[in-house]
Amino acid sequence: MERVKTGLIIDGKKISAEVRAELKNEVVYLIENKGITPGLAVVLVGENPASKVYVRNKTKACEEAGIRSFQHTLPEETTEAELVSLVEKLNNSPEVHGILVQLPLPAQIDDEKILELISPKKDVDGFHPYNMGRLMVGNPLLQPCTPFGIMRLLESTGIDPSGKEAVVIGRSNIVGKPMAMMLLRRNATVTICHSKTKDLAEKVRSADIVVAAIGRANFVKGDWIKEGAVVIDVGMNKLPDGKLTGDVDFEGASLKASHITPVPGGVGPMTIAMLLKNTVEAAKKAAGLI
Ligand code: NAP
Helix, strand or coil, X not given: CCCCCCCCECCHHHHHXXXXXXXXXXXXXXXXXXXXXXXXXXEEECCCXXXXXXXXXXXXXXXXXXXXXXXXXXXXXXXXXXXXHHHHHHHHCCCCCEEEECCCCCCCCCHHHXXXXXXXXXXXXXXXXXXXXXXXXXXXXXXXXHHHHHHHHHHXXXXXXXXXXXXXXXXXXXXXXXXXXXXXXXXXXXXEECCCCCCHHHHHHCCXXXXXXXXXXXXXXXXXXXXXXXXXXXXXXXXXXXXXXXCECHHHHHCCCCEECCCCCCCHHHHHHHHHHHHHHHHHHHCCCC
Protein backbone atom coordinates (compact mmCIF):
# COMPACT_ATOMS: atom_id res chain seq x y z
CA MET A 1 0.00 0.00 0.00
CA GLU A 2 1.43 3.37 -1.02
CA ARG A 3 -0.14 5.51 1.61
CA VAL A 4 -0.91 4.66 5.21
CA LYS A 5 -2.86 7.53 6.75
CA THR A 6 -2.44 8.06 10.47
CA GLY A 7 -5.25 6.34 12.32
CA LEU A 8 -6.44 4.55 9.18
CA ILE A 9 -6.31 1.04 10.61
CA ILE A 10 -8.79 0.16 13.33
CA ASP A 11 -6.69 -2.24 15.39
CA GLY A 12 -9.11 -4.89 16.62
CA LYS A 13 -6.37 -6.84 18.37
CA LYS A 14 -5.40 -3.83 20.47
CA ILE A 15 -8.99 -2.80 21.25
CA SER A 16 -9.93 -6.38 22.11
CA ALA A 17 -6.94 -6.53 24.49
CA GLU A 18 -8.18 -3.30 26.12
CA VAL A 19 -11.68 -4.76 26.60
CA ARG A 20 -10.22 -7.95 28.06
CA ALA A 21 -7.96 -6.00 30.42
CA GLU A 22 -10.96 -3.96 31.64
CA LEU A 23 -12.90 -7.18 32.19
CA LYS A 24 -10.03 -8.79 34.06
CA ASN A 25 -10.04 -5.89 36.53
CA GLU A 26 -13.78 -6.08 36.85
CA VAL A 27 -13.66 -9.83 37.50
CA VAL A 28 -11.03 -9.35 40.23
CA TYR A 29 -13.32 -6.73 41.81
CA LEU A 30 -16.35 -9.07 41.62
CA ILE A 31 -14.45 -11.98 43.15
CA GLU A 32 -12.79 -9.98 45.93
CA ASN A 33 -15.61 -7.62 46.86
CA LYS A 34 -18.81 -9.41 45.91
CA GLY A 35 -17.86 -13.07 46.13
CA ILE A 36 -18.98 -13.64 42.53
CA THR A 37 -16.92 -15.52 39.97
CA PRO A 38 -18.49 -15.09 36.53
CA GLY A 39 -18.93 -18.48 34.87
CA LEU A 40 -19.40 -19.47 31.24
CA ALA A 41 -20.59 -22.93 30.17
CA VAL A 42 -19.46 -23.91 26.70
CA VAL A 43 -21.19 -26.87 25.10
CA LEU A 44 -19.61 -28.70 22.19
CA VAL A 45 -21.43 -31.56 20.49
CA GLY A 46 -19.52 -33.72 18.03
CA GLU A 47 -16.19 -33.56 16.28
CA ASN A 48 -16.33 -30.47 14.02
CA PRO A 49 -12.64 -29.41 13.89
CA ALA A 50 -13.39 -25.68 13.47
CA SER A 51 -15.83 -25.81 16.42
CA LYS A 52 -13.17 -27.48 18.56
CA VAL A 53 -10.75 -24.62 17.82
CA TYR A 54 -13.42 -21.97 18.59
CA VAL A 55 -14.30 -23.67 21.87
CA ARG A 56 -10.63 -23.97 22.86
CA ASN A 57 -10.08 -20.25 22.14
CA LYS A 58 -13.16 -19.24 24.11
CA THR A 59 -12.16 -21.38 27.10
CA LYS A 60 -8.62 -19.96 27.04
CA ALA A 61 -9.91 -16.38 26.82
CA CYS A 62 -12.18 -17.03 29.83
CA GLU A 63 -9.27 -18.32 31.89
CA GLU A 64 -7.14 -15.28 31.02
CA ALA A 65 -9.93 -12.96 32.15
CA GLY A 66 -10.48 -14.87 35.41
CA ILE A 67 -13.88 -16.15 34.26
CA ARG A 68 -14.64 -19.73 35.27
CA SER A 69 -15.34 -21.94 32.27
CA PHE A 70 -17.33 -25.15 32.33
CA GLN A 71 -16.71 -27.20 29.24
CA HIS A 72 -19.21 -29.86 28.22
CA THR A 73 -18.07 -32.06 25.35
CA LEU A 74 -20.72 -34.45 24.10
CA PRO A 75 -20.42 -37.19 21.47
CA GLU A 76 -21.66 -36.77 17.88
CA GLU A 77 -24.56 -39.18 18.51
CA THR A 78 -25.97 -37.13 21.42
CA THR A 79 -29.78 -37.00 21.21
CA GLU A 80 -31.79 -33.79 21.31
CA ALA A 81 -33.34 -34.93 24.61
CA GLU A 82 -29.88 -35.32 26.16
CA LEU A 83 -28.83 -31.84 25.06
CA VAL A 84 -32.13 -30.37 26.27
CA SER A 85 -31.51 -31.94 29.65
CA LEU A 86 -27.96 -30.46 29.84
CA VAL A 87 -29.15 -26.95 28.86
CA GLU A 88 -31.90 -27.12 31.48
CA LYS A 89 -29.34 -28.13 34.09
CA LEU A 90 -27.11 -25.20 33.10
CA ASN A 91 -30.09 -22.80 33.14
CA ASN A 92 -30.62 -23.78 36.78
CA SER A 93 -26.99 -23.72 37.88
CA PRO A 94 -26.17 -20.63 39.98
CA GLU A 95 -22.46 -20.90 39.09
CA VAL A 96 -23.19 -20.59 35.38
CA HIS A 97 -23.94 -17.03 34.22
CA GLY A 98 -23.52 -17.59 30.50
CA ILE A 99 -24.32 -20.55 28.24
CA LEU A 100 -22.86 -20.98 24.81
CA VAL A 101 -23.86 -23.89 22.61
CA GLN A 102 -21.35 -24.07 19.77
CA LEU A 103 -23.00 -24.27 16.34
CA PRO A 104 -23.43 -26.15 14.08
CA LEU A 105 -25.10 -28.99 15.96
CA PRO A 106 -25.37 -32.51 14.50
CA ALA A 107 -28.30 -33.09 12.13
CA GLN A 108 -30.49 -34.95 14.69
CA ILE A 109 -30.64 -31.82 16.88
CA ASP A 110 -32.78 -28.77 16.09
CA ASP A 111 -30.48 -25.69 16.52
CA GLU A 112 -33.37 -23.27 16.97
CA LYS A 113 -35.04 -25.38 19.64
CA ILE A 114 -31.81 -25.50 21.65
CA LEU A 115 -31.03 -21.78 21.27
CA GLU A 116 -34.56 -20.91 22.41
CA LEU A 117 -34.21 -23.16 25.43
CA ILE A 118 -31.24 -21.21 26.81
CA SER A 119 -32.40 -18.79 29.48
CA PRO A 120 -32.36 -15.28 27.86
CA LYS A 121 -30.52 -14.10 30.99
CA LYS A 122 -27.69 -16.54 30.23
CA ASP A 123 -27.80 -16.16 26.44
CA VAL A 124 -24.34 -14.60 26.09
CA ASP A 125 -24.38 -15.10 22.29
CA GLY A 126 -27.45 -12.84 22.19
CA PHE A 127 -29.19 -15.09 19.65
CA HIS A 128 -32.35 -15.88 21.63
CA PRO A 129 -35.45 -14.30 20.01
CA TYR A 130 -36.13 -12.57 23.35
CA ASN A 131 -32.74 -10.83 23.21
CA MET A 132 -33.19 -10.05 19.51
CA GLY A 133 -36.57 -8.54 20.37
CA ARG A 134 -35.10 -6.48 23.23
CA LEU A 135 -32.53 -5.08 20.79
CA MET A 136 -35.28 -4.35 18.27
CA VAL A 137 -37.33 -2.36 20.78
CA GLY A 138 -34.22 -0.42 21.78
CA ASN A 139 -33.75 -1.88 25.25
CA PRO A 140 -31.12 -4.62 24.84
CA LEU A 141 -30.25 -7.14 27.53
CA LEU A 142 -27.48 -9.29 25.96
CA GLN A 143 -26.37 -8.34 22.45
CA PRO A 144 -24.87 -10.51 19.68
CA CYS A 145 -21.11 -10.42 20.12
CA THR A 146 -19.86 -9.58 16.61
CA PRO A 147 -21.97 -6.44 16.00
CA PHE A 148 -21.57 -5.47 19.67
CA GLY A 149 -17.79 -5.60 19.14
CA ILE A 150 -18.11 -3.55 15.96
CA MET A 151 -19.88 -0.80 17.90
CA ARG A 152 -16.85 -0.71 20.18
CA LEU A 153 -14.54 -0.46 17.14
CA LEU A 154 -16.63 2.43 15.79
CA GLU A 155 -16.46 4.13 19.19
CA SER A 156 -12.67 3.92 19.01
CA THR A 157 -12.67 6.08 15.87
CA GLY A 158 -14.38 8.91 17.74
CA ILE A 159 -16.95 9.12 14.91
CA ASP A 160 -20.52 9.47 16.13
CA PRO A 161 -22.92 7.43 13.94
CA SER A 162 -25.71 9.94 14.65
CA GLY A 163 -27.04 11.38 11.39
CA LYS A 164 -24.59 9.34 9.31
CA GLU A 165 -25.60 7.16 6.37
CA ALA A 166 -24.77 3.55 7.26
CA VAL A 167 -24.93 0.68 4.79
CA VAL A 168 -24.90 -2.86 6.19
CA ILE A 169 -24.33 -5.55 3.57
CA GLY A 170 -25.75 -8.85 4.83
CA ARG A 171 -28.91 -9.60 6.79
CA SER A 172 -27.99 -12.63 8.88
CA ASN A 173 -29.41 -12.96 12.38
CA ILE A 174 -25.93 -13.07 13.89
CA VAL A 175 -24.38 -10.06 12.14
CA GLY A 176 -26.36 -8.00 9.59
CA LYS A 177 -29.73 -7.57 11.32
CA PRO A 178 -28.46 -6.87 14.85
CA MET A 179 -25.76 -4.59 13.38
CA ALA A 180 -28.44 -2.52 11.66
CA MET A 181 -30.41 -2.25 14.91
CA MET A 182 -27.35 -1.16 16.90
CA LEU A 183 -26.51 1.54 14.35
CA LEU A 184 -30.14 2.68 14.35
CA ARG A 185 -30.03 2.97 18.15
CA ARG A 186 -27.08 5.33 17.63
CA ASN A 187 -29.23 7.41 15.26
CA ALA A 188 -27.56 6.41 12.01
CA THR A 189 -29.75 6.25 8.90
CA VAL A 190 -29.41 2.58 8.07
CA THR A 191 -29.78 0.73 4.77
CA ILE A 192 -29.64 -3.08 4.88
CA CYS A 193 -28.45 -4.68 1.65
CA HIS A 194 -28.47 -8.34 0.61
CA SER A 195 -28.20 -10.59 -2.42
CA LYS A 196 -31.35 -9.16 -4.03
CA THR A 197 -30.32 -5.50 -3.57
CA LYS A 198 -30.18 -3.50 -6.81
CA ASP A 199 -27.30 -1.06 -7.43
CA LEU A 200 -25.31 -2.17 -4.40
CA ALA A 201 -22.26 -0.18 -5.50
CA GLU A 202 -24.33 3.04 -5.63
CA LYS A 203 -25.74 2.37 -2.16
CA VAL A 204 -22.26 1.83 -0.76
CA ARG A 205 -21.04 5.02 -2.46
CA SER A 206 -23.53 7.01 -0.37
CA ALA A 207 -22.37 5.49 2.93
CA ASP A 208 -20.41 7.23 5.69
CA ILE A 209 -20.21 3.86 7.48
CA VAL A 210 -20.01 0.57 5.57
CA VAL A 211 -20.29 -2.80 7.29
CA ALA A 212 -19.62 -5.74 4.98
CA ALA A 213 -20.85 -9.12 6.30
CA ILE A 214 -21.25 -11.17 3.14
CA GLY A 215 -18.77 -14.04 3.12
CA ARG A 216 -17.24 -13.33 -0.34
CA ALA A 217 -13.58 -12.48 -0.70
CA ASN A 218 -12.84 -8.90 -1.85
CA PHE A 219 -16.45 -8.37 -2.95
CA VAL A 220 -16.66 -4.67 -2.01
CA LYS A 221 -14.46 -2.68 -4.38
CA GLY A 222 -12.29 0.26 -3.46
CA ASP A 223 -14.07 2.61 -5.86
CA TRP A 224 -17.42 1.93 -4.12
CA ILE A 225 -16.10 3.64 -0.98
CA LYS A 226 -16.94 7.28 -0.33
CA GLU A 227 -14.00 9.53 0.58
CA GLY A 228 -13.67 9.56 4.37
CA ALA A 229 -16.00 6.62 5.04
CA VAL A 230 -15.48 4.18 7.92
CA VAL A 231 -15.21 0.64 6.56
CA ILE A 232 -15.83 -2.40 8.75
CA ASP A 233 -15.01 -5.75 7.18
CA VAL A 234 -16.65 -8.68 8.94
CA GLY A 235 -15.87 -11.27 6.25
CA MET A 236 -13.61 -14.20 6.98
CA ASN A 237 -12.84 -15.96 3.73
CA LYS A 238 -10.18 -18.62 3.29
CA LEU A 239 -8.33 -18.28 -0.02
CA PRO A 240 -7.05 -21.38 -1.86
CA ASP A 241 -3.54 -20.63 -0.49
CA GLY A 242 -4.96 -20.81 3.04
CA LYS A 243 -4.74 -17.03 3.65
CA LEU A 244 -7.63 -15.33 5.41
CA THR A 245 -9.19 -12.36 3.64
CA GLY A 246 -12.17 -10.10 4.15
CA ASP A 247 -15.17 -9.06 2.05
CA VAL A 248 -13.58 -5.73 1.15
CA ASP A 249 -10.75 -4.97 -1.28
CA PHE A 250 -8.56 -3.64 1.53
CA GLU A 251 -5.91 -1.97 -0.63
CA GLY A 252 -8.43 -0.10 -2.77
CA ALA A 253 -10.74 0.85 0.10
CA SER A 254 -7.80 2.10 2.18
CA LEU A 255 -7.19 4.85 -0.38
CA LYS A 256 -10.64 6.32 0.32
CA ALA A 257 -11.57 5.33 3.88
CA SER A 258 -10.82 7.43 6.94
CA HIS A 259 -10.79 4.23 9.02
CA ILE A 260 -10.82 0.57 8.04
CA THR A 261 -10.60 -2.80 9.79
CA PRO A 262 -8.03 -5.29 8.50
CA VAL A 263 -8.68 -9.03 8.12
CA PRO A 264 -7.32 -10.67 10.18
CA GLY A 265 -6.94 -8.42 13.21
CA GLY A 266 -10.08 -6.30 12.91
CA VAL A 267 -13.55 -7.55 13.82
CA GLY A 268 -12.48 -11.15 14.60
CA PRO A 269 -10.71 -10.51 17.93
CA MET A 270 -13.66 -8.44 19.17
CA THR A 271 -16.17 -11.28 19.03
CA ILE A 272 -14.58 -13.29 21.86
CA ALA A 273 -13.93 -10.13 23.90
CA MET A 274 -17.64 -9.26 23.77
CA LEU A 275 -18.59 -12.83 24.70
CA LEU A 276 -16.56 -12.35 27.88
CA LYS A 277 -18.15 -8.94 28.42
CA ASN A 278 -21.63 -10.44 28.08
CA THR A 279 -20.71 -13.15 30.61
CA VAL A 280 -19.56 -10.56 33.16
CA GLU A 281 -22.68 -8.44 32.51
CA ALA A 282 -24.89 -11.53 32.96
CA ALA A 283 -23.14 -12.34 36.26
CA LYS A 284 -23.62 -8.77 37.50
CA LYS A 285 -27.29 -8.80 36.51
CA ALA A 286 -27.84 -12.19 38.19
CA ALA A 287 -26.41 -10.71 41.40
CA GLY A 288 -28.60 -7.62 41.12
CA LEU A 289 -25.57 -5.34 40.78
CA ILE A 290 -26.92 -3.69 37.62
P1 NAP B 1 -24.52 -15.40 6.05
O1 NAP B 1 -25.50 -15.86 7.06
O2 NAP B 1 -24.10 -16.32 4.96
O3 NAP B 1 -25.10 -14.07 5.39
C1 NAP B 1 -24.47 -13.46 4.28
C2 NAP B 1 -25.29 -12.29 3.83
O4 NAP B 1 -24.64 -11.75 2.68
C3 NAP B 1 -26.72 -12.67 3.41
O5 NAP B 1 -27.64 -11.77 3.96
C4 NAP B 1 -26.68 -12.57 1.89
O6 NAP B 1 -27.89 -12.12 1.30
C5 NAP B 1 -25.61 -11.52 1.68
N1 NAP B 1 -25.04 -11.65 0.35
C6 NAP B 1 -24.58 -12.78 -0.24
N2 NAP B 1 -24.19 -12.52 -1.51
C7 NAP B 1 -24.43 -11.22 -1.72
C8 NAP B 1 -24.26 -10.36 -2.82
N3 NAP B 1 -23.79 -10.82 -3.97
N4 NAP B 1 -24.63 -9.06 -2.70
C9 NAP B 1 -25.12 -8.61 -1.54
N5 NAP B 1 -25.30 -9.37 -0.45
C10 NAP B 1 -24.97 -10.66 -0.54
O7 NAP B 1 -23.16 -14.91 6.72
P2 NAP B 1 -22.85 -14.29 8.18
O8 NAP B 1 -22.94 -15.37 9.19
O9 NAP B 1 -23.59 -13.02 8.38
O10 NAP B 1 -21.29 -13.96 7.96
C11 NAP B 1 -20.83 -13.09 6.96
C12 NAP B 1 -19.33 -13.13 6.93
O11 NAP B 1 -18.83 -12.67 8.18
C13 NAP B 1 -18.71 -14.52 6.73
O12 NAP B 1 -17.50 -14.39 6.02
C14 NAP B 1 -18.41 -14.97 8.14
O13 NAP B 1 -17.34 -15.91 8.21
C15 NAP B 1 -18.01 -13.67 8.76
N6 NAP B 1 -18.21 -13.61 10.22
C16 NAP B 1 -17.15 -13.17 10.95
C17 NAP B 1 -17.29 -13.06 12.32
C18 NAP B 1 -16.15 -12.57 13.12
O14 NAP B 1 -16.11 -12.75 14.31
N7 NAP B 1 -15.20 -11.91 12.49
C19 NAP B 1 -18.49 -13.42 12.96
C20 NAP B 1 -19.56 -13.84 12.17
C21 NAP B 1 -19.40 -13.92 10.79
P3 NAP B 1 -29.26 -13.00 1.32
O15 NAP B 1 -29.77 -12.86 2.71
O16 NAP B 1 -30.10 -12.36 0.31
O17 NAP B 1 -28.83 -14.41 1.00
